[in-house]
Structures are given as structure tokens and as C-alpha cells.
Amino acid sequence: MNDLLALYRAQFRTTIAEQLQYRGGLAIWTIGLVLEPVIYLAVWSTVARSQGGAVAGFGAADFAAYFLVALVVNQATFTWIMWEMEYWIRQGHLSPLLLRPVHPIHRQIAVNLTFKLLTLTVVVPAALILGVVFRPNFAGIEPWTALAFIPALVLAIALRFAIEWTLALAAFWITRVTAVNQLYYVAFLFLSGQAVPLLLLPGPVKAAAEWLPFYRTLGFPVELLLGRLSPQDAAVGIVAQVGWLAVMVVLLNAVWARGIRQYSAVGA
Amino acid sequence: MRTLRLLWVHLRLGALNELQYRGNLVAQMLQSLISLAASLLGLGIVFSKTDALGGWGPYELLAILGVYFLVGGISQLVVQPSLSRFMEDIRLGAFDFTLTKPVDAQMLASIKQIEVWKLVDVAIGAGVLGVALAGLGEGVGPARAAAFGLTLLAGVAIVYSFLLLLATCAFWFVRVDNILVIFQSMYEAGRWPIGIYPPWLRLSLTFLVPIGFAITVPASGLVGRLSGDTLALAVALGVALPLVARWFWRRGLRRYSGASA
Amino acid sequence: MLDLRAADVNSASIARFTLGRTMDDIRRPVICVRDLHKAYSVPEREAGLAASLRSLWRRQTREVTAVERISFDVAPGEIVGFLGPNGAGKTTTLKMLAGLLHPTSGEVDVLGFTPWRREPAYLRQMTLVMGQRNQLVWDIPVADSYELNRVIYAIPDDQYRRTLDELADLLELDPLLTKPVRNLSLGERMKCELAGALLHRPRVLFLDEPTLGLDVTAQRRIRAFIADYATRHDATVLLTSHYMADVEALAERVIVIHHGALRFDGPLDGLIERFSPFKTLTLDFEGAPGDLGRFGEVIEAADGHAVVRVRKADAAAATARLLAELPVIDLSVADPPVDEVIDRVFSDEAAGAADEAIEVAS
Incomplete structure (x- = not known):
């Protein structure tokens, strides 16, 4: 355990140093991260205005609140492992990682957390500025929603990490995973609540999205914080997060074990 | 003439070379289609809640989507890969070889690298435009076609000049390799008419990163929503920006060869 | 007009040639360098945060002389070895001759052109090969890269065929032409690189470390090829190399520069005489x-x-x-081995002695 902590600390330091070398890259990445929710916000605010101020109970200020919180949650939960894993496997970078006495996932978790901490320094100011510009309606936030948001966010981070790690392992079997990644990205875009609040999806799609795990990693914590969910829905949601997390961790381990066998069989 | 010939050779070689990896074609088609599907899904959801977005009807937005794919495809087919390569060459010193060639260095650097499969995006763009036109019903008269052709040409010229301006910075700063990514990430905003964005963003997307001129303006020309002023401005920029970019490139080149030092 | 200028500028070198040769042998030099000078100003800052912040608005620069007023001529068909330690100014000089860099002052005339104007007519007649950098396209077959060069240099079809056949023959390229560059060994790549750089039959070759990193066999083959090309096409070659063997095998004449200044210009034997x-x-x-x-x-x-x-x-x-x-x-x-002599020329305590010895050999 102490060894692991030391590993995390060391990884933390190298990642910070590394990222500070690429400040330009960080800035560009921030532009993309901030612009995306602004686009959805603009689209939906326009729709709301054309519908006499609100669509499905969302006014422009509600959309602003939704997409601003979504920006922060997305920043906290996103991973880039699906792209990195392909690179590791193709370029043979995975082999040395496998030789280390710790599971490669720890390195990835450490790097991910460090990167998040680092980008928080640009994302929070960006969100604050957008908050001033778009005048979001945060009236729904209550002490209990704010409190429940914390475990929901932590679970969302863990769940999305587990889902994307599992999908990333497709690279063990498929040479070109870009299309797979993109397919996942599009599914996530609509089913997680990233591009549009679930409430605005057509009925059957909305029902399906509520049962799938993606919503639990993004839309759910957002709606929870903004007071759009009843305490019962919030409780159900957190239970769903825990359930999905358990399923994904089991799946991740199983797929990883098979993938490694496949990887060493090919002799990369 | 020489330019076209060189461009053709690059295209042909790129295609011949890529034909060895047909998997790439399938992958690119899949990616482009997924991207198209995502856009259509988005449009579908939006139009399930409203009849018009900022005054644009469904088929008019489809026209925007078509131009988005068309211009993006052209840019990713030759401009972006070539300019990325140029910046990489500067970093590694291989740009020297471009300079020793008896053809214009800017031209060579702008067509050096071709991503053949991005032709898929160009084709999708044309297809979507076709569907949009069919859906709009009323025949597009010669005036609209001319406005579209003119603004599209200007749009491509503006995008090219903008990217060249960014890439030319490599003569001064070595570590700018991902400066072009800014454009790519902002280009996403062009899937929607820029009129729906708040003023600060609309202005940025018009004059800072000229995505409005590349997508919304030609699409407006096609659907007959283009004002004379905007048309004139687009054409003026389409002529002026390449000249500015050319001037900047020459300054960069002078610096590179130490003539200004 | 050109002839007039040449006669004027090169009277010294012409006089030199007339000593040993008949008038018929005299041809105007292909490369003519006069007082060529290149100085860079490089930003300079002390270590530390405070210093780097200060440098943000008041940038300290320092003049660095890369090439210091050097002059020499190269006659048609001559192969000249350009020697000097790393940072001596060899590559800078070569780049100015190839038209990549503007000099701070001085004049260069190559084939009647001023290189840095980069007139197409000049670029079509010269080539630059840098052993440490590759200009073939990495992912496509070698022949396709050549095809690009054919279009860029507008080489007529039949001439292209003939030249390619000849080069392929000399360098045994045939099995390599259909392979992508990334699948070639370093030696094979260099052969292809050279052939690609010669497709337009340049009259002047600037070769910067053409054998860098190659094994001895490959080095020998490249050397033989360069010598062969030069005689066949009466080409003028200026080459830099770390390997004395390159210079010994190819060049009758060497130019030594150190700290940007010309230290010696003359036959290789003369170098040994003078410096050892x-x-x-x-x-x-x-x-x-x-x-x-x-x-x-x-x-x-x-x-x-x-x-x-x-x-x-x-x-x-x-x-x-x-x-x-x-x-x-x-x-x-x-006599001591040439390498040792060169070392002496470059070592600092020798610099003083060498100064006395500078006196262009004839």
C-alpha cells in the first residue's frame, strides 16, 4: 500500500513536470473542452427561445446551468485511455509496463488524476467566466444535493474510468480501434446527457439511456446537483452507479486477463 | 498549372500508396459515417422540439452540414496534413530540402502531404448538399449557385490562408506543432449556423477563426439568405487574406534564411 | 558581362592555374566565394527564474560568428573536401552555397548565380544531400518519391528514364525501388537518397556528411559512386565529412575551417606537410x-x-x-595519419601555429 502511494506521488510529480512542458497543448485542449458545451448551450438556448422561452421545462438559464455543471463533471470524468491503449499496444510500450511489479492501471489512474488537478486550474476559471456570461439558474441547488453530488461525482469518475478502460482493451483484438472509439464517443454524446439533457430525448431513447451506464457518469451527477432529481431518484442513481461499477470492474478484470493472454501469445 | 500538376501527382501517389491498406478506407468511411450520423441525430433531436433553429429550417441546416463536411474534407485532405508536415519539417530541419527545389516553397509546403481518404468527407459533403437541395425544393437559380460557388471558393481560400498564417509561426517558434488543432476543435462549432452563438463567440468565429466565412456564409449563399454586404466582405477577405498570408510567409522565409537578421 | 565579372574577381585564381596548366585547361570556377561572412545573434540569458523574466522584455543577445570572411574558388569537375570539427561553420557555409541561408556579408557566385536568390534556374542545377536528414517520403516506395522529384524538377521523360537506369545500375537500386523507405536499411536509404538527389543531373553537388552512420562497406560504395558520378557528368562536388577516409578517397583538395575561419586550402599532402x-x-x-x-x-x-x-x-x-x-x-x-594532423589543426594550442601557416597553398 505504501509502495502504491509512493508510486502515485512519483507519477504525480513527473506528470506535472511533463504537462508544464506542454502548456500550449493544455491551452488548446481547454479551448476544445470549453467550446463543446458552449455549442450545445447555444443550440438549446436558441431552441428554448423559439419555443417561447422554455423547452421541456428548460429555459435558457436552466440550459446554462446544466451545461456549465456538465462541463465540470465531464472534465472530472473523461479519460483518454482508449487512444493511449492503442498506442501502447501498437508501439510496444505496454510490454515494459507489464514487466513492472504493479498493475499498469495504477500508473494510468495516477496520471489521470494529476492531469485533472492540473487542468482544474484552467477549467474552473473558464467555468466561472462562462457563468458570468450565460447567467445560469442555480436555484435548484440545495444543501442535500450538493452533499449527494460528491459521492455521485466520485462514483462517476470511477465508473467512466472502468468503462473506458474495458473498451480500450478492444485494441488487443482489433487493429484499428479509432472507429470503435468514435462509435462509443457518439453513443456517449447522446446517451450520457453530454449533448442534450436526457429529458429532451425521444421517449424510448430516454428510457434506454436511463438503464445504460453512460448517463450515470455524466448527466446523473449534473441533474442531481441542480436539484432536478427527487431524493428517491438520487438514491436509485447512486445504487445504479455502485452496481454498474461492480459489473464493470469484474468485466475489466476478465477482459484484461484474456487480453494479456492474447497479447503475449502474439509475442509483441 | 504546375501547381495543379504537382497536386495531381501527390494525390495519385497518395491514392496508389493507400490502396495497399484498404482497411484504412473502411475505417475512414466508418468514421465519416459515424460523424454524419451524430450530426443527423443532433439535428433530429433539435427538430423534434422546434421547427426552425435561429431561423434555419431542417434542410437549410442540412446545407450547412454539407458545407461543413465539404470544406472540412478539403482542408483535411491536403491543407492540414501538409502544413502539419511543414511544421514538423521545420523542427527536424527537413524543410531545407523544400527550399532547394525549383518550385515555389509555399506551394510545395501546402500540398506536400495528402490524406487521400478524406475524399470520403468531400463526397459525403457533396451528397448531403444534394439531399439538402432536393429537400429545399425550389430550384437553385444561377444567382444562388454563383453566390454559393463564389463564397465557397472564398471560404476555402480564407481557411487555407488562416491555417497558413498559423503554420508560418513555425519559422519563429519551434514548438507550435499543435497550433492547427485549435482550428480543428473550433471547426466543430461550424456544424451549426454561427448566428445562434452569443455575440462574442460569433465574432470570434467570424474574424478570429474564420469558420463563419468557411461554412455559414457559403451555405447562406446556397439557401438564398446571403446579403450583398456579406457576399462582398467574403469575396474581399477571400482575396485579401491569401495576400496577407503570402506576405507573412515571405517574412517567415526571410527570417528562416537569415536575410532579415 | 558575366565573363567580365568572373575575370575581374578571379584573376588571382586564374593566375594560379596558369602556372601549372595550359590556357586551354582554364575554365571559369564553378564556385566562387569572396569574403563570405555569417554572424548570428543568439538570445542569451542567465539561468534562473528572475533572469528569464527579465529577458522577457529586455532580451540579451550575443553575436556569434559562424563563418568569418572566407574566400575560395572551386574549378569545374573538382571534388573538394570541406573539413572542420563540429560547429566550425562547414554546414553554415554549405547552406549559404545551396541558397538556404543569407550571408551577413560577402559574395558567392555558383554557376553564375547568387544562391540565396534561389532562382529556379540555379536550383535545377545543384543538389544538396545531408546524411543526417532524409528527403525521401517515409511511407511510400522509393520510385514514387522519385516520381515527385521528376515533376518538381520538370525532368523530360526520356532523360528521367535514362538517368534513373544509370543511377539504379551504378548503385544497384533495382530491388529497392519498390520498397517503402521505412523498410530500407540506413545504407540502402542513403543510396536511394543520393540517387533521388541526382535525378535532375545537377552540375554542382553539396554533400553534407553523406556517409554519416554507415558501415564501412556502404561508405566505400557511396564514395566510389560519388567519384564516378563526378567524372561522368563533370560535376563539381563540395563535401563535408567526419570520416577522413571519405576525404582521402575523393578529394585531391581540402579546405579546412575552424571557428568559422579558413585555416587551410590546398592539396591533402600539403596539409600534412604544413601542420605536422x-x-x-x-x-x-x-x-x-x-x-x-x-x-x-x-x-x-x-x-x-x-x-x-x-x-x-x-x-x-x-x-x-x-x-x-x-x-x-x-x-x-x-607521416602521421591524416586524422592526427587534422586533430592538431583543430586543437587550440595548434591554432596559433596554424595562423602562421595560413597562406593559401597553390
Whole structure:
């Protein structure tokens, strides 16, 4: 355990140093991260205005609140492992990682957390500025929603990490995973609540999205914080997060074990 | 003439070379289609809640989507890969070889690298435009076609000049390799008419990163929503920006060869 | 008009050539360099955060002279070795000759052109090869890269065919042409690189470290090819190399620069004469060497074998004394290896001595 902590600390330091070398890259990445929710916000605010101020109970200020919180949650939960894993496997970078006495996932978790901490320094100011510009309606936030948001966010981070790690392992079997990644990205875009609040999806799609795990990693914590969910829905949601997390961790381990066998069989 | 010939050779070689990896074609088609599907899904959801977005009807937005794919495809087919390569060459010193060639260095650097499969995006763009036109019903008269052709040409010229301006910075700063990514990430905003964005963003997307001129303006020309002023401005920029970019490139080149030092 | 200028500028070199050759042999130099000078101003800042912040608005710069007023001529068909340690200014000079860099001052005339104007007519007649950098397209077959060059240089079809056949023949390229560059070995890549750079049959070749990193066999092949191309096409070659063997094999004439300044220009033998006031005596004898220090500087001494370095003037006397005083079985007197001489030219304590020796050999 102490060894692991030391590993995390060391990884933390190298990642910070590394990222500070690429400040330009960080800035560009921030532009993309901030612009995306602004686009959805603009689209939906326009729709709301054309519908006499609100669509499905969302006014422009509600959309602003939704997409601003979504920006922060997305920043906290996103991973880039699906792209990195392909690179590791193709370029043979995975082999040395496998030789280390710790599971490669720890390195990835450490790097991910460090990167998040680092980008928080640009994302929070960006969100604050957008908050001033778009005048979001945060009236729904209550002490209990704010409190429940914390475990929901932590679970969302863990769940999305587990889902994307599992999908990333497709690279063990498929040479070109870009299309797979993109397919996942599009599914996530609509089913997680990233591009549009679930409430605005057509009925059957909305029902399906509520049962799938993606919503639990993004839309759910957002709606929870903004007071759009009843305490019962919030409780159900957190239970769903825990359930999905358990399923994904089991799946991740199983797929990883098979993938490694496949990887060493090919002799990369 | 020489330019076209060189461009053709690059295209042909790129295609011949890529034909060895047909998997790439399938992958690119899949990616482009997924991207198209995502856009259509988005449009579908939006139009399930409203009849018009900022005054644009469904088929008019489809026209925007078509131009988005068309211009993006052209840019990713030759401009972006070539300019990325140029910046990489500067970093590694291989740009020297471009300079020793008896053809214009800017031209060579702008067509050096071709991503053949991005032709898929160009084709999708044309297809979507076709569907949009069919859906709009009323025949597009010669005036609209001319406005579209003119603004599209200007749009491509503006995008090219903008990217060249960014890439030319490599003569001064070595570590700018991902400066072009800014454009790519902002280009996403062009899937929607820029009129729906708040003023600060609309202005940025018009004059800072000229995505409005590349997508919304030609699409407006096609659907007959283009004002004379905007048309004139687009054409003026389409002529002026390449000249500015050319001037900047020459300054960069002078610096590179130490003539200004 | 061109001829007038050439006659004017090059009267010195023409006079030089007339000494040994008949008037018929005299041809106008292909490369003509006069007082070529290149200085860079480089940003300079002390270490530390405060200093780097200060440098943000008040940038300290320092003038660095890369090439210091050098002059030389190269006659048509000549192969000239350009020598100097890293950072001596070789590559900078080559880049100015190839038109990549503007000089700070001075004049260069290559084939009647000013290189840095980069007129297409000039670029079509010269080529630049840099051993450490590749200009073939990495992912496509070699022949396709050549095809690009064909269009860029607008080489007529039949000439292209003939040249490619000839080059492929000389360099044994045929099996390589269909392979992507990334699948070639370093030696193969260099062969293809050279061939690609010569497709337009340049009359002037600038080769910067053309054999860098290659194994001995590949080096030898490249050298033979360069020499062959130069004779066939009466091409003028200016090459830099770290490997003395390249220069020894190819160039009758060497130009040595150090710290940007010209240190020597003349035949290779002359370089040894001038810069090595020593001879090396290698001896085999019976028994222990004893004290050899009285003959000269002892490089190596063991039972039965020794190497001693003596001043040139003392060589004869030392040899006689050695033969008289030691039971010598075998003795040889030699110039030191060229590498050693070059080292001497470049070492700083030699710089002073070399200054006296600068005096362009003829």
C-alpha cells in the first residue's frame, strides 16, 4: 500500500513536470473542452427561445446551468485511455509496463488524476467566466444535493474510468480501434446527457439511456446537483452507479486477463 | 498549372500508396459515417422540439452540414496534413530540402502531404448538399449557385490562408506543432449556423477563426439568405487574406534564411 | 558581362592555374566565394527564474560568428573536401552555397548565380544531400518519391528514364525501388537518397556528411559512386565529412575551417606537410627499449617494439642514432595519419601555429 502511494506521488510529480512542458497543448485542449458545451448551450438556448422561452421545462438559464455543471463533471470524468491503449499496444510500450511489479492501471489512474488537478486550474476559471456570461439558474441547488453530488461525482469518475478502460482493451483484438472509439464517443454524446439533457430525448431513447451506464457518469451527477432529481431518484442513481461499477470492474478484470493472454501469445 | 500538376501527382501517389491498406478506407468511411450520423441525430433531436433553429429550417441546416463536411474534407485532405508536415519539417530541419527545389516553397509546403481518404468527407459533403437541395425544393437559380460557388471558393481560400498564417509561426517558434488543432476543435462549432452563438463567440468565429466565412456564409449563399454586404466582405477577405498570408510567409522565409537578421 | 565579372574577381585564381596548366585547361570556377561572412545573434540569458523574466522584455543577445570572411574558388569537375570539427561553420557555409541561408556579408557566385536568390534556374542545377536528414517520403516506395522529384524538377521523360537506369545500375537500386523507405536499411536509404538527389543531373553537388552512420562497406560504395558520378557528368562536388577516409578517397583538395575561419586550402599532402612538423619512427628491435626519450617523444614502448615521434628536421639524425645505438631489426619513417594532423589543426594550442601557416597553398 505504501509502495502504491509512493508510486502515485512519483507519477504525480513527473506528470506535472511533463504537462508544464506542454502548456500550449493544455491551452488548446481547454479551448476544445470549453467550446463543446458552449455549442450545445447555444443550440438549446436558441431552441428554448423559439419555443417561447422554455423547452421541456428548460429555459435558457436552466440550459446554462446544466451545461456549465456538465462541463465540470465531464472534465472530472473523461479519460483518454482508449487512444493511449492503442498506442501502447501498437508501439510496444505496454510490454515494459507489464514487466513492472504493479498493475499498469495504477500508473494510468495516477496520471489521470494529476492531469485533472492540473487542468482544474484552467477549467474552473473558464467555468466561472462562462457563468458570468450565460447567467445560469442555480436555484435548484440545495444543501442535500450538493452533499449527494460528491459521492455521485466520485462514483462517476470511477465508473467512466472502468468503462473506458474495458473498451480500450478492444485494441488487443482489433487493429484499428479509432472507429470503435468514435462509435462509443457518439453513443456517449447522446446517451450520457453530454449533448442534450436526457429529458429532451425521444421517449424510448430516454428510457434506454436511463438503464445504460453512460448517463450515470455524466448527466446523473449534473441533474442531481441542480436539484432536478427527487431524493428517491438520487438514491436509485447512486445504487445504479455502485452496481454498474461492480459489473464493470469484474468485466475489466476478465477482459484484461484474456487480453494479456492474447497479447503475449502474439509475442509483441 | 504546375501547381495543379504537382497536386495531381501527390494525390495519385497518395491514392496508389493507400490502396495497399484498404482497411484504412473502411475505417475512414466508418468514421465519416459515424460523424454524419451524430450530426443527423443532433439535428433530429433539435427538430423534434422546434421547427426552425435561429431561423434555419431542417434542410437549410442540412446545407450547412454539407458545407461543413465539404470544406472540412478539403482542408483535411491536403491543407492540414501538409502544413502539419511543414511544421514538423521545420523542427527536424527537413524543410531545407523544400527550399532547394525549383518550385515555389509555399506551394510545395501546402500540398506536400495528402490524406487521400478524406475524399470520403468531400463526397459525403457533396451528397448531403444534394439531399439538402432536393429537400429545399425550389430550384437553385444561377444567382444562388454563383453566390454559393463564389463564397465557397472564398471560404476555402480564407481557411487555407488562416491555417497558413498559423503554420508560418513555425519559422519563429519551434514548438507550435499543435497550433492547427485549435482550428480543428473550433471547426466543430461550424456544424451549426454561427448566428445562434452569443455575440462574442460569433465574432470570434467570424474574424478570429474564420469558420463563419468557411461554412455559414457559403451555405447562406446556397439557401438564398446571403446579403450583398456579406457576399462582398467574403469575396474581399477571400482575396485579401491569401495576400496577407503570402506576405507573412515571405517574412517567415526571410527570417528562416537569415536575410532579415 | 558575366565573363567580365568572373575575370575581374578571379584573376588571382586564374593566375594560379596558369602556372601549372595550359590556357586551354582554364575554365571559369564553378564556385566562387569572396569574403563570405555569417554572424548570428543568439538570445542569451542567465539561468534562473528572475533572469528569464527579465529577458522577457529586455532580451540579451550575443553575436556569434559562424563563418568569418572566407574566400575560395572551386574549378569545374573538382571534388573538394570541406573539413572542420563540429560547429566550425562547414554546414553554415554549405547552406549559404545551396541558397538556404543569407550571408551577413560577402559574395558567392555558383554557376553564375547568387544562391540565396534561389532562382529556379540555379536550383535545377545543384543538389544538396545531408546524411543526417532524409528527403525521401517515409511511407511510400522509393520510385514514387522519385516520381515527385521528376515533376518538381520538370525532368523530360526520356532523360528521367535514362538517368534513373544509370543511377539504379551504378548503385544497384533495382530491388529497392519498390520498397517503402521505412523498410530500407540506413545504407540502402542513403543510396536511394543520393540517387533521388541526382535525378535532375545537377552540375554542382553539396554533400553534407553523406556517409554519416554507415558501415564501412556502404561508405566505400557511396564514395566510389560519388567519384564516378563526378567524372561522368563533370560535376563539381563540395563535401563535408567526419570520416577522413571519405576525404582521402575523393578529394585531391581540402579546405579546412575552424571557428568559422579558413585555416587551410590546398592539396591533402600539403596539409600534412604544413601542420605536422613531425615524423613517426616505428622500430622493432631485440631486447628492452631502454630510455628512448633522448631521441624524441615516446608514443609507445615495449620489449621489442616502440614508436617515437621526432621533429621533421631531426628525423634523419634520430634515425641514424637509433640504428647505431639499438639492435634494430626494422625501422620505418612515416607521416602521421591524416586524422592526427587534422586533430592538431583543430586543437587550440595548434591554432596559433596554424595562423602562421595560413597562406593559401597553390
